[in-house]
Every structure is written in structure tokens, then in C-alpha cells.
Amino acid sequence: MNQENKYHIHKEEPISDEEIRATKDFKKLTYEYQKMTKPLVKTPLYKRHYRKILMTIILIAIVIWLIIEFG
Amino acid sequence: MYLLHQFYIHSLKATRNLQPDEHKQEIEWIKAAKQHPKYFELLYNKYYIQIFRFVYKRLADKSISADVCSDVFLKAMVNIQSYEYKGFTFGSWLTRIAINEVNQYFRAKGKVPSISIDEYGQTQFWKEVHEGMSKEEYILISNLMHSLKEDEKEIVELRIFDDKAFKEVGEILQITENNAKVKFYRVIDKLKKLYLEKYHESGK
Numbered sequence: 080m081n082q083e084n085k086y087h088i089h090k091e092e093p094i095s096d097e098e099i100r101a102t103k104d105f106k107k108l109t110y111e112y113q114k115m116t117k118p119l120v121k122t123p124l125y126k127r128h129y130r131k132i133l134m135t136i137i138l139i140a141i142v143i144w145l146i147i148e149f150g
Numbered sequence: 151m152y153l154l155h156q157f158y159i160h161s162l163k164a165t166r167n168l169q170p171d172e173h174k175q176e177i178e179w180i181k182a183a184k185q186h187p188k189y190f191e192l193l194y195n196k197y198y199i200q201i202f203r204f205v206y207k208r209l210a211d212k213s214i215s216a217d218v219c220s221d222v223f224l225k226a227m228v229n230i231q232s233y234e235y236k237g238f239t240f241g242s243w244l245t246r247i248a249i250n251e252v253n254q255y256f257r258a259k260g261k262v263p264s265i266s267i268d269e270y271g272q273t274q275f276w277k278e279v280h281e282g283m284s285k286e287e288y289i290l291i292s293n294l295m296h297s298l299k300e301d302e303k304e305i306v307e308l309r310i311f312d313d314k315a316f317k318e319v320g321e322i323l324q325i326t327e328n329n330a331k332v333k334f335y336r337v338i339d340k341l342k343k344l345y346l347e348k349y350h351e352s353g354k
Binding site for chain 2: 086090094095096102107112115
């Protein structure tokens, strides 16, 4: 065969439908899809929509602490 | 949502016995798959064997073909929102993805692109290029194919080795059926000339 040939043709090895069906796995595909579309590491709570509430609670706590200490 | 689920259960049972009006049904399945990924199973069941055979023909390894085939369906599942029916079937769209995935596999592994052909494929090839050639001329076919550009190889593979109709070849390459015919016969003319120049006139 030509050593520089960049295209290879070989004789076809038959494969049955049953053998092909045995490789089917839709559950695995769904898992891969979820892994790809929904990141495994979720955004921490304080970085999401609770952020404002959290900041307000911290602010109130600081004010209460200031009143108790210096009020 | 309940009705959609019932439709899914009914269609899942029907996947193995497709009716003649399966094309309309397929459009419904695509709509359902766009709404929820679980409905993609209907399309997966319908096309798995076809796509696996297409990939296996090129990779000639069961387990690698299963992995690449899985990548093809994963890509289709992720990008199904961008699929729009424009006269080309979903199977053709999947085949297009499969071609890209196979090419990507060859590039990533640094392997020489390959294809498996049976006796029928060889006969068909010589019928088009130079009738009367021996069937056992793998190397010669390989050398001639090597001389072609990527898109030219693609059309010969689809038409001769995958034994696809011109309509389907056109759908996969996203060109019209007539354009596919014109392109194919242009490549065949090129192969005929190459064969005569390289092998026939020089006495092979």
C-alpha cells in the first residue's frame, strides 16, 4: 500500500442489529446531557437571590450590636 | 403535560413499528423533544441503529463506535432547539453530526480516515469508475479516493459505500437532489480520469 496514503479502505466486518442494540443506553445519555447542561457545582446561596436578604440580616445584626455596645 | 406524557408512552411503544406517515409523527416527536429531553428517546430509538452502522462503517470498532454514536446523540440532544424542519429529515441532520464527530475522532487520535466496504460497495465503485475491474482492488480504490478533496470523498462515500439515494445525499450535504447528482458525476469523471492517467495507461 502507498505509504503516504491518507485514506484507508478495509473489508467490512458484519455486525448484527442485536449487537448494536446491546450498546444502546438512553439513561447514560440523559445523565451526560444533565451533566453538560446543568453544572454540578451550584452557585452558593449568598450569591443567588437570597443575597439581598442576607445582606439586610447582617446589616440589622450590626446595628443591633452597635446599639447594645454604644447605645 | 399529562396529554404530552400519554403521547410519549404511546409513541414509545410504537417506535418499533413505524407507520407510513412516520414523517408527520417524527415532526411531533421533535416538538416534544424540544419541550423535554426525555421525549428525545423516541428519536433515539428510531435512529440509533442507522447512526451506529454509519459510524461503525468508518471506525470498525464496536466499543469506539458506541462512544462516538453516544456523542452524536448527545450533541443532537443539546442542539435540538436549533433544529428546524426545512425539508430535510432528522436522520439527515443526525448523519451530518455523525460525519463531523467521526472526522473529529480521526483528527483527535491522529488516525487516517477510513471506511469499511463490502463486496457490493466495491462492485458499485468499479461499476461507476471502470467497469470490468476485479472486486478485490481495495488498495486501488484507496489510492483513488486519496486523490480526492474532502467534500468529494464525502459524496462518493455517501452515494456508493453507504448506498444512499441522491435525495438523502442532498439532504445530508444540505444541497438539492439535482445538485448532489451533478456533484457526484463530476467526481466520478475525475476518478475515471485519475484511473486512466495513473493506472491504466501506465499498465498499472
